Amino acid sequence: MELKTARLTVLIDPTTKDAFETACRQADMTPSQVVRRLIREFMESRAPAPAARKKAAARKKAR
Numbered sequence: 001m002e003l004k005t006a007r008l009t010v011l012i013d014p015t016t017k018d019a020f021e022t023a024c025r026q027a028d029m030t031p032s033q034v035v036r037r038l039i040r041e042f043m044e045s046r047a048p049a050p051a052a053r054k055k056a057a058a059r060k061k062a063r
Helices: 014-026 031-046 050-062
Strands: none
16 A cells, blocks of 8 residues: 555535445444545456556455
8 A cells, every 4th residue: 555645525415424434334444445445446447557457466365
C-alpha cells in the first residue's frame, strides 16, 4: 500500500450512510476499507494495466 493518502468526499443521504456503516460493521470492515476495495475492483475491471494485474494476482496469493 502507498504511504501517501488522499481524501475522497462522497455525499450520500443519511439513511444510506447509516445502512452502509451497519453493513460494514457486520462484515468486520471499515467503510474506508470497503470503498478502497470497490474502487480497486472497479479500476481493475475497466482496463487493467499489466502492473495492476500483477499486483492483483499478488494480493490474491497473499489471502
